[in-house]
Amino acid sequence: MTALAARAPAPAPGSLYRAAMVLAWNARTYRRTWRATVTISFLNPIFFLLSVGVLLGDLVDRRGADLGGLSYLEFVAPGLLAATAMQLGAGEGAFPVMAGLRWVRSYHAIAATPVRVPELLAGVLAWACLRLAVGTVVFAAVAAAFGAFTSPLAALAPAAAVLCGLAFAAPLAAVSASVDSSLALTGIFRFVLLPMFLLSGTFFPLERLPGWLEPVAWATPLWHGVALCRSLAAGDVDAAAALVHVGYLLALLALGAVLATRALERRLRQ
Amino acid sequence: MVEARGLSKRFGDFLAVDSVDFAVVAGETFGFLGPNGAGKSSTMRMIGAVSPRAGGELLVFGLDPAADGPAIRQRLGVVPQQDNLDLELTVFENLFVYGRYFGLPAKLVRERAQELLEFVQLAERRDHRVEPLSGGMKRRLTIARALVNAPELMLLDEPTTGLDPQARHAVWERLYRLKQQGVTLVLTTHYMDEAEQLCDRLVVMDRGRIVAEGSPRELIARYVEREVVELRFAAGGDGRAGTLDGVGKRVEVLADRVLIGTDDGDATVAAVHARGVEPDSVLVRRSTLEDVFLSITGRTLVD
Ligand SMILES: Nc1ncnc2c1ncn2[C@@H]1O[C@H](COP(=O)(O)OP(=O)(O)O)[C@@H](O)[C@H]1O
Numbered sequence: 001m002t003a004l005a006a007r008a009p010a011p012a013p014g015s016l017y018r019a020a021m022v023l024a025w026n027a028r029t030y031r032r033t034w035r036a037t038v039t040i041s042f043l044n045p046i047f048f049l050l051s052v053g054v055l056l057g058d059l060v061d062r063r064g065a066d067l068g069g070l071s072y073l074e075f076v077a078p079g080l081l082a083a084t085a086m087q088l089g090a091g092e093g094a095f096p097v098m099a100g101l102r103w104v105r106s107y108h109a110i111a112a113t114p115v116r117v118p119e120l121l122a123g124v125l126a127w128a129c130l131r132l133a134v135g136t137v138v139f140a141a142v143a144a145a146f147g148a149f150t151s152p153l154a155a156l157a158p159a160a161a162v163l164c165g166l167a168f169a170a171p172l173a174a175v176s177a178s179v180d181s182s183l184a185l186t187g188i189f190r191f192v193l194l195p196m197f198l199l200s201g202t203f204f205p206l207e208r209l210p211g212w213l214e215p216v217a218w219a220t221p222l223w224h225g226v227a228l229c230r231s232l233a234a235g236d237v238d239a240a241a242a243l244v245h246v247g248y249l250l251a252l253l254a255l256g257a258v259l260a261t262r263a264l265e266r267r268l269r270q
Numbered sequence: 271m272v273e274a275r276g277l278s279k280r281f282g283d284f285l286a287v288d289s290v291d292f293a294v295v296a297g298e299t300f301g302f303l304g305p306n307g308a309g310k311s312s313t314m315r316m317i318g319a320v321s322p323r324a325g326g327e328l329l330v331f332g333l334d335p336a337a338d339g340p341a342i343r344q345r346l347g348v349v350p351q352q353d354n355l356d357l358e359l360t361v362f363e364n365l366f367v368y369g370r371y372f373g374l375p376a377k378l379v380r381e382r383a384q385e386l387l388e389f390v391q392l393a394e395r396r397d398h399r400v401e402p403l404s405g406g407m408k409r410r411l412t413i414a415r416a417l418v419n420a421p422e423l424m425l426l427d428e429p430t431t432g433l434d435p436q437a438r439h440a441v442w443e444r445l446y447r448l449k450q451q452g453v454t455l456v457l458t459t460h461y462m463d464e465a466e467q468l469c470d471r472l473v474v475m476d477r478g479r480i481v482a483e484g485s486p487r488e489l490i491a492r493y494v495e496r497e498v499v500e501l502r503f504a505a506g507g508d509g510r511a512g513t514l515d516g517v518g519k520r521v522e523v524l525a526d527r528v529l530i531g532t533d534d535g536d537a538t539v540a541a542v543h544a545r546g547v548e549p550d551s552v553l554v555r556r557s558t559l560e561d562v563f564l565s566i567t568g569r570t571l572v573d
């Protein structure tokens with residue numbers, strides 16, 4: 001019987017088209033839900049910038065802290081930029097996948113159409129990328145207005161932050177698609193991302209950490225994002241170091257995407 | 271349209287679909303009738319090219335789902351057992367977004383969506399959010415969504431389970447119209463009345479296997495008598511059923527009632543009374559697919 005099976009051509013429009021349709025669907029859904037997320041994605045980071053960067057920073061600067069010649073605001077703003085991207089990216093990776101597979105099951109609806117699982121994931125990550133782009137540009141513009149950036153290279157910092165955010169979005173999508181309840185996600189946000197936010201060089205130089213913790217912080221993706229953003233913001237880019245940061249973040253994005261595709265295939269094509 | 275031979279599905283060690291054979295031809299309405307856990311959804315998902323088969327052969331539109339999943343899905347309309355509409359979006363948006371996944375131009379999808387909303391009588395709800403709609407409306411919207419790519423074959427997994435009688439009839443009526451328009455329908459159900467109303471041909475499934483096949487009439491003629499006498503007894507009264515042996519052609523003792531298959535209901539009722547059995551209620555009715563299932567498997571369809 002299979003011998004009779006004619007090979008059919010794939011449906012006319014290509015993969016890129018179908019991924020774009022998934023992106024368009026995400027955007028349409030966002031139009032209905034953006035109010036609920038506007039504080040967490042725009043206002044909170046800016047409050048942080050104000051309270052920690054400007055107000056606390058003033059105290060820190062008066063103590064004459066050694067931050068490689070930067071004021072505390074100049075030091076912390078690019079760190080907050082990367083950390084904001086981490087939070088946005090992690091959220092965009094985790095919760096839409098939970099909703100799509102379990103809460104609303106919209107991914108199951110998509111799985112019955114010609115859309116393939118990698119196209120679905122590409123659309124979801126493209127949407128995360130777009131949200132990250134808007135979030136980081138807005139944040140960077142506010143930081144620039146406060147005088148946090150000293151180099152024109154700072155214009156590239158949002159791009160670095162977007163990469164950092166995606167390096168969280170893809171692995172969290174993989175986790176979301178693999179776990180059986182959102183409890184695991186809550187755990188990750190509380191016990192992995194929050195400590196990372198506090199300890200990965202966002203607020204103080206890594207050398208201030210206890211010796212044993214320093215190499216751990218070095219290994220976190222957030223530190224690579226922070227270091228990349230900070231070097232751009234200050235116009236002090238070491239090409240080799242930047243290459244390591246970008247490579248690390250890209251590798252994490254790729255690994256996350258591969259694992260997420262597999263986990264989604266397992267859920268949607270069982 | 272669909273041809274399966276020795277088709278199987280396995281979850282771990284468990285054989286959910288055990289080597290089934292069937293064929294669906296263009297224009298007919300084909301049913302899978304069976305209780306929960308029979309393997310109906312698993313079979314539908316294999317036909318829908320979303321679930322790989324564990325063994326056997328399967329062709330949909332002459333294509334192999336393992337190789338040509340997207341091309342098959344392009345030509346299918348799927349109504350899944352569990353609703354998966356986009357609750358945040360409007361009724362119209364649900365159709366529009368879905369239609370775009372098939373690569374159809376926006377203008378065409380918009381026109382079709384409008385027509386389909388009229389077809390499923392949801393045009394007035396066009397711009398309402400989906401979340402607060404009733405179960406019956408959601409089901410009808412899911413049917414409209416499945417039609418947005420003008421599918422050659424429609425797969426409906428328990429289209430009316432969980433709906434109240436009025437909503438069920440509304441869905442049946444829409445499906446009947448589709449059938450008249452020549453759309454090929456494959457549906458699963460554990461309601462014998464649904465199978466009898468809609469299906470030209472059906473297979474009876476139980477524990478992953480096909481146990482009977484034919485039109486509803488053929489199945490009834492082959493497996494059961496023309497009529498059934500239903501006797502209900504007060505709690506604990508079933509012991510009296512023992513004395514009914516031989517009163518009709520077939521006696522089935524269930525937890526809450528006794529069913530007697532017979533070609534002459536009234537004569538059987540008289541015979542029951544002649545034996546001194548006094549049930550609380552007596553009902554003579556035509557045999558249904560439910561009785562077919564009972565006579566083949568010894569169990570009821572809906573527990
Ligand atoms: N994803 C799954 N993993 C494990 N077992 C499953 C899965 N899906 C279905 N089953 C089992 O396979 C059997 C057939 O299920 P299903 O095809 O859904 O039956 P039906 O649709 O007739 O109720 C059931 O015993 C069910 O528990």
Ligand SMILES: [Mg+2]
Nearest residue numbers: 310311312351
């Ligand atoms: Mg089922």
